[in-house]
Amino acid sequence: MKHAARAVSIAALAGTIVPPVLFFYGQVGLEPMKAWMLASAVAWFAATPVWMNR
Amino acid sequence: MTDQIAARHEDPVDEYEREPVPERARLGFSSFIGQYAGEHTAGTELMIGPLFIASGVSATAVVGGLFVGNLLAVLSWMFLTAPIAVRARMTLYFQLEKICGRTLVTAYNLANGVMFCFLAGAMVTVNATAAGLWFGIDMPGLNDVYPNGAGWIITVLAMGALMTVVAAYGYKVVARIANIAAPWMVLVFVAYGIVAARQLGIESVGEFWPKAQELIWTGGEPLAGRAKFTFWHVMFFAWFCNMAMHIGMADLSVFRYARRSWYAVATAAGMYLGHFIAWLSASILYAHQLQATPGNTAVLPGPLAYNAAGIAGVLCVIVAGWTTANPTIYRAGLAFQAISPTSSRYRVTLLTGAVATVAGMFPAIAMKLLDFVALYGLVLMPMGAVIFVDFWFAERFGFRRFYAEHSGVTINWAAAVAWLATLAVCLAVVNAGGLQIYFVGLPGWFAAALLYIVISRLVQRKEVRS
Numbered sequence: 001m002k003h004a005a006r007a008v009s010i011a012a013l014a015g016t017i018v019p020p021v022l023f024f025y026g027q028v029g030l031e032p033m034k035a036w037m038l039a040s041a042v043a044w045f046a047a048t049p050v051w052m053n054r
Numbered sequence: 055m056t057d058q059i060a061a062r063h064e065d066p067v068d069e070y071e072r073e074p075v076p077e078r079a080r081l082g083f084s085s086f087i088g089q090y091a092g093e094h095t096a097g098t099e100l101m102i103g104p105l106f107i108a109s110g111v112s113a114t115a116v117v118g119g120l121f122v123g124n125l126l127a128v129l130s131w132m133f134l135t136a137p138i139a140v141r142a143r144m145t146l147y148f149q150l151e152k153i154c155g156r157t158l159v160t161a162y163n164l165a166n167g168v169m170f171c172f173l174a175g176a177m178v179t180v181n182a183t184a185a186g187l188w189f190g191i192d193m194p195g196l197n198d199v200y201p202n203g204a205g206w207i208i209t210v211l212a213m214g215a216l217m218t219v220v221a222a223y224g225y226k227v228v229a230r231i232a233n234i235a236a237p238w239m240v241l242v243f244v245a246y247g248i249v250a251a252r253q254l255g256i257e258s259v260g261e262f263w264p265k266a267q268e269l270i271w272t273g274g275e276p277l278a279g280r281a282k283f284t285f286w287h288v289m290f291f292a293w294f295c296n297m298a299m300h301i302g303m304a305d306l307s308v309f310r311y312a313r314r315s316w317y318a319v320a321t322a323a324g325m326y327l328g329h330f331i332a333w334l335s336a337s338i339l340y341a342h343q344l345q346a347t348p349g350n351t352a353v354l355p356g357p358l359a360y361n362a363a364g365i366a367g368v369l370c371v372i373v374a375g376w377t378t379a380n381p382t383i384y385r386a387g388l389a390f391q392a393i394s395p396t397s398s399r400y401r402v403t404l405l406t407g408a409v410a411t412v413a414g415m416f417p418a419i420a421m422k423l424l425d426f427v428a429l430y431g432l433v434l435m436p437m438g439a440v441i442f443v444d445f446w447f448a449e450r451f452g453f454r455r456f457y458a459e460h461s462g463v464t465i466n467w468a469a470a471v472a473w474l475a476t477l478a479v480c481l482a483v484v485n486a487g488g489l490q491i492y493f494v495g496l497p498g499w500f501a502a503a504l505l506y507i508v509i510s511r512l513v514q515r516k517e518v519r520s
Contacts, residue, residue: 012238
């Protein structure tokens with residue numbers, strides 16, 4: 001469970017920073033980028049409490 | 055920042071308050087990295103970056119000034135604060151009580167608590183700009199001093215009440231959320247800058263520096279009512295925005311847990327993530343706002359974050375503001391409670407939060423955050439000089455270390471005069487227009503140290519002779 005949660009957290013961090021980088025290089029639009037960032041935020045706050053500071 | 059400045063995601067002060075931290079309770083290097091990285095990525099960073107642009111800073115001045123100023127801040131923690139912290143292993147308050155006496159420490163606590171309240175007020179303001187976005191309320195402008203409408207007052211009141219109740223009853227929950235949120239928040243702050251840079255028309259890394267000089271930090275005239283910032287302003291601001299913490303010695307309470315004094319290098323995580331990257335990112339957000347809507351000079355973190363990162367961006371503002379306001383309100387409550395130890399901590403925290411909320415209704419504090427942060431450090435800095443001199447040089451200059459503890463006085467007049475006279479002279483110089491507030495901290499520290507040595511020798515002359 002903790003390993004899976006950790007993997008989701010790492011993916012969520014990637015989902016937070018990669019879409020803005022893609023937006024910078026013109027590979028993705030502003031609205032899809034914002035949607036990815038929101039989904040990643042939800043994933044981060046859902047998964048991280050499972051393994052961090054317990 | 056600053057925060058910021060004064061905020062702490064952990065609350066180690068509740069332990070070993072009147073004894074040195076024992077070996078078993080000491081912490082490793084990584085504990086300090088996480089704490090400082092999270093603490094200095096606060097909602098108020100989104101105010102500070104734009105205010106640099108409002109002050110007409112150039113690209114070279116802001117990047118160079120932040121780099122050098124943050125380096126000096128880290129070195130101050132490493133070579134002034136931490137060496138005393140790991141030798142004495144006492145809280146700031148306990149060490150001050152031994153030097154200054156109970157009554158003087160109470161006065162220091164009062165000053166500290168009041169400054170914490172106003173700082174927390176600025177954090178409430180930041181969060182209200184995020185919450186108000188959903189309700190479409192009229193937001194304050196860059197030069198607004200008073201609340202600008204019922205909608206703003208109600209929003210601040212709601213945010214402040216929520217933060218206060220949580221600080222009083224759910225402190226540990228929010229402290230845990232702060233730790234969890236820190237890595238995500240840092241990346242969202244980076245994302246703000248990346249997105250806003252593209253929105254400004256920067257399309258590659260190679261274009262960044264030339265366009266930054268042309269579009270972001272142009273070095274032109276400051277906006278109305280703002281002082282012109284140079285490299286020196288930025289450097290001294292970056293160095294001294296946490297002056298209360300390093301040369302003011304407040305972080306003795308933190309580094310007394312460190313096994314080695316070099317662990318203070320961990321403060322670089324906070325300085326270069328929060329006070330370099332986050333401030334530059336926030337600047338870029340504001341530059342895009344000025345380009346997209348010329349004439350809209352309002353510094354409103356909520357809308358700025360929303361334009362770049364949508365709901366996730368606004369969520370980051372709320373989390374960053376909340377997780378730093380929470381311990382700031384809590385610590386202000388602790389400072390006030392030390393004055394009246396029989397009062398309920400919950401009641402004191404609720405009262406403190408109410409004061410912070412009222413302060414948050416006045417946008418002037420947040421909009422003049424650069425000046426307020428400088429004042430905050432200045433108020434607490436002289437006591438840092440007193441501690442430094444008392445710890446390292448008391449015997450060399452022929453007076454007794456921990457004078458109040460040995461003599462039983464409740465006010466050590468050497469410390470009292472060093473504190474209040476230094477502060478009075480610094481503020482007089484600023485008010486007379488001799489120096490701007492960002493520049494008086496350094497000479498002020500030396501003045502406080504010198505005053506403490508001279509007056510200690512006078513006050514203790516009988517003991518010195520014997």
